[in-house]
Amino acid sequence: MTVPGPPLLKVCNLTKHYPTRRGLVRAVDGLSFEIRRGETLAIVGESGCGKSTMAMTLLGLTNATSGSLSIEGSVPQPISSAVRTQMHGNIAAVFQNPQSSLNPKMRVEALVAEPLKTALGLRSIELRNRTIELLADVGMGEQHLRAFPHKLSGGQLQRVAIARALALKPQLLVLDEPTSALDVSIQAQTLMLLKRLQSDFGLSYLFISHDLGAVDFIADRVIVMYLGKQVESGNVADVFSKPKHPYTQALIDAIPTINPEKRGHFALLTGEIPSPLNRPVGCSFSPRCRHRTDVCCSTEPGVTISGDDRSFACFNPIQDTFVKSSNHETI
């Protein structure tokens, strides 16, 4: 549940450019959003849209080119320095592949105890108790303490990674495709675990994924990115039930549905994401868009804000065919 008050994090104009020999790659280009307390904000988009780069700037793993960050209503500061001075210990991350994010030579106990030792200075019995407590939080027991990562399954490893991330009691967890490498039955377990941890500890999540089903299940709000830019954002239920941007619609249509009656009904998007070095003029999505008009190929669309937290960047948004009053509130 979202807690009222100033947002935990307010990001303005986050930009990450990589200069290369062949030109400037605008990996993230002017992204603005806020994450409220206790809420899950999802970032969706295909590979190369800049969703992970964005998360890396917030984690301080790479410096943002420009942009400002304000934490709990404080004075906005440049992102890279704000991340270094204020985010420390308040933000933690869980990555896609636990096999590669956990040291194979460390036992589970050492893996989970590491942040407690180095950052909090816990020792002996205190350290052990807190380690066991953290493992219990993610549904693992003392019998796993002595295990090495190769003895655990993917789902268990992801639990260890989550326990590590929770060690310093962060307020925000960055979840970068946390379920993509897991089997479906384990995905569901992990999503349920994340949901429970969120309500137990009042965590905020930045959930990065390309799995719209998982996003629909776990997130409150969603930002759809395409080539480094935000093309649509809003309440998850609204965005997925009545997408405004043709790209959002295309992403939803591309999901193979389990319902065999609907098979073969997906509208195909032609082409692929253009190289960020070779960005189309005007709207980046225009070459693949079936709603394209002349203006799309010459001018970049600005962001239109349409009430209830909803915004989109498109000249020809998909018209709402339903009666406006049927707008249902979730959250």
Added chain:
Amino acid sequence: MSSPILKISKLNVMFPGLMRDAHVLRDVHLTVKQGDVVGLVGESGSGKSMTASACLGLIPNRGRATGSIVLDGQEIIGRPEAELANIRGGIAAMVFQNPMRSLNPFYSIGQQMVEIIRRHRKLGARDARVAAIDELQTVQMPDPEIAFSKYPHQMSGGQIQRVMIAIALACRPRLLIADEPTTALDVTVQAQIISLVRGLADRTGLTVLFITHDLGVVSTLCNRVAVMYAGRIVETGDVGSVINSPAHPYTQRLLKTVPIVGASSSNLETIPGQVPGPTAIPLGCAFRSRCNRATEICSTVDPQLKSVANDLMVACHNHGSAKSMGKQIA
């Protein structure tokens, strides 16, 4: 009724180990008929890729296979390597999960296509080139002539997967085996590849064995499905029956664990526990410890695949639709 292109019966694959042997496939039965698009689904480690590899005689060295795989009238198990080389690519061709690793980065797309075409079809260099470009057109590659002279690194993942399918089809195989061909791709590109394979099957009557872990892909693409669990097929039938009214508890629960856009549920069904590893397959039914319908017989007798309804086969002692079993589930 047309004769099957692929008939797998009683296939067992075992890897001897120092401590315990790994039973990767256990009594797999599967029949693929001409024109079928069969989805083979299962979680990782369930044996779906091993089944596919076995069909081409690609079981890793130390593995021991018993049983029978008849591919277009020819027995694969025990056939010498030299003869298998003609079957691979000629009778059955395979497309792998990661297209970037399937092509040689030092040769152009065209060179690699021509090499394979000339290996299996008696064509001269010039004719092979024409055939290759033709095949690139079939897989709807934009600018096939330009693509022909490109190198793998100059193409996107989706394009390379099209090339892989083009290579596979170039030798006119009777069966296309696709091992998770869309897993490494983005959803919009995945949709393109699925529609391409569906279109090829509809237009040319191509027979496809499509391996995936994504039930959505299966119900969009396939007309038949086989569900694998711990090295064994637990349910098989036409897509409509298996997806709409699955009879095996594993299939039933697997279908419910997939989060669906617009379902707006606050709860996802989870299957507690883990898939048993191939070295520790329990006595009786392998799904028993995670099953909410397990009875005494499940812990002693491993259920065999048997026909329960028209065109639906299930390996379960207590099979039945979720509705009729309502009481036991509650």
